[in-house]
Amino acid sequence: MQVAKFAGFLSRAIGNQGETLPGRILLALEPEAISLLAQQKEVILVSGTNGKTSTTRAIATIVSQLGPVTTSSSGSNLSWGAANALMSDAPYAVLEIDELHLPAVIAQTDPTVVLLLNLTRDQLHRMYEVKRVADRWHVECAEAVNTVFVADIDDPFVNYSIANATNVVRVSFEGRLHPDGAVCPRCGEYLTWAGGHYSCSCGLTNKISELKFADGSAAYRNAILANVVGEVLGAEPVEFEASQLERSISKDVGGKRVHFRLTKNPASWTEALRSELHEDVILVLNARQVDGIDTSWLWDVSFRALQGHHVVVCGERALDIAYRIHVEGIPSTVSDTFEQALALAKGSEISVLTAYTAFFELAM
Amino acid sequence: MLQIIRIHNELLGTYGDRGNADVLQFRAGLRDIKAKVIDVSYLDPLPKSGDIYLLGGAEDAAQLLSLTALRKGSILAHAANKGAVVLAICAGFQIIGTNYSTRDQENAGLGLLDVTTTPGDRRLVGDIAVQSPLFTVPMTGFENHSSVTTLGQDVQEFGTVITGNGNGVAGIDGAISNNIFGTYLHGPVLARNPEFADLLLERALGEALPTVIDELADHYAHWRRNVARRNVAKSSI
DSSP: OHHHHHHHHHHHHTTSSTTTHHHHHHHHHOTTHHHHHHTTSEEEEEEOSSSHHHHHHHHHHHHTTTSOEEEOOTTOOSHHHHHHHHTSOOSEEEEEOOTTTHHHHHHHHOOSEEEEOOOOOOOHHHHOOHHHHHHHHHHHHHHOTTOEEEEETTSHHHHHHTTTOSEEEEEESSOOOOTTOSBOTTTOSBOEEETTEEEOTTSOBSSOOSEEOOOOOHHHHHHHHHHHHHHHHTOOOOOOOGGGGSSEEEEEETTEEEEEEEOOSHHHHHHHHHSOOOSEEEEEOOOSGGGOSOOGGGGGSOOGGGTTSEEEEESTTHHHHHHHHHHTTOOOEEOSSHHHHHHHOSSSEEEEEEOHHHHHHHTO | OEEEEEEOTTTSOTTSTTHHHHHHHHHHHHTTOOEEEEEEOTTSOOOSOOSEEEEOOOOHHHHHHHHHHHHGGGHHHHHHHTTOEEEEETHHHHHTSSEEEOSSOEEEOOOSSOEEEEEEEEEEEEEEEEEOTTOSSOEEEEEEEEEEEEEOTTOBOSEEEEESOTTSSTTEEOEEETTEEEEOOBTTHHHHOHHHHHHHHHHHHTSOOOOOOOHHHHHHHHHHHHHHHHHHHHHTO
8 A cells, every 4th residue: 555655656757647556556466456455434425427536525524523534526426536535544434436337346346335316318328318326326326235225216316226225325305307207217107297307107206215304406405415425424504605506616817707517417517607707707618538428418408597698608619509509599609718718708707507527627 | 390209309419519509590590591499308209390300319218219119100211201300310310220229129119211220339439520522521529329320222321430439330331212311410510510400401492501600609610620630730740
């Protein structure tokens, strides 16, 4: 482990992937490292399409009342990221885990609590289908008999995932529509929806749950879910501002106040477009691996909320988004660079909605 | 009023194909041709009077549900026989074929196109470009599927694959027969390729369309074709 930590020091010194290199080396030296390191800890895992990073951060804050916590570096959610965080001596590990990696990490860490947030379409070039991910979760959740699963069952894919699990806290927020929830993930029948509530002849429904809360924004729901996890572990609840649970950052750039918000798939774009936006809006879209290399999903988002705003688009796939909103009747200016886009803004406050890689380049 | 029927988008909408209807309506509107998009859910009866019927990509269970609903009354086949335009993408393309099988079962399709689909041994994911005899320029899109589709006697391919996989066999993509079009191109395909959208509108209206210029659409299509050309150049080095 010392070798791996030293490698981390070296790699930070040369400014290259310092956050996960020790984990990668550790796993190369000792493939069982995650299982071995996890044995001495209370492990809490967080997974889902949207909200992993901010909810993990919130849980780490809550759990820190109980003792020292080690947690994932922002967004580093593959197995080496987990290995990296587990190298700490802290008794609690709160880890965000990529959806496809979750089953393996559950098997390796025998976690105390797993929080399952949601499953919607994202990076389909890698995930292929939402159902494929849910099937893997379903199998592994049934195996993990020592783990408590906290599950937002308004998402039918999450509900199906924990259907055969032993210890479950099912949470519902009065139901909500799911963008990909027409078919029952358990039996393949057409799901019957009434408002945000669904039910299937096979019995899958969100009408029955251990905990019920009022509906609200994704940030609000994730704060509650984080506190439910805390309660399972015996921690006192912590109050969060909504902004603490959004992937958003505000900073001054060139004399303007710029509000960045991470938006990476149809569900998170829809959520972001529901929020209050300034008159000047910049949309930034790349399509590298973590952004999703297929941009077709843009057509599943309604951008009508941008009507009347001054919209500038940029990024490697600016034209995809420019044409998509053009067909919805929203004019925009295509800009070659983000700096140029900022310069085109009319006011002093600008809302920037941006997909993954651009968010990290521009906002961090 | 041109009726564009978007079939079972809640089932056949996994890969953004709903945009095909929006683009058709938009490009009709550029010519002052009135068009409306009618969303038909799994629970609704399929209208008989559509001018253009659209089917998109889907996950396995959703695809099967859609097929089951569309079998009732054979409305789509009747409409196609009367000359209605049908554009079916990916899973939609598979279900309008003669039959398609998954690892679990074999299903008789709707029989609009003489094609047969079987499971392949790998997932075919990525940018795709196709040269179709219908157009002077290549069609571009994005594919994401794992099936192999074989053509029978009564259909022609939609085009020859320039880059990507298409049907997964014989270097071709899709199938066409009269006004019925099947392809693996998402994107959505009509957003990426305005020429294709206009062809479908012309077939539906039975007459040539007045030329309009939508610079952004052309610029977008041109750019994607250039990207495809670069991909070809790179892979041949």
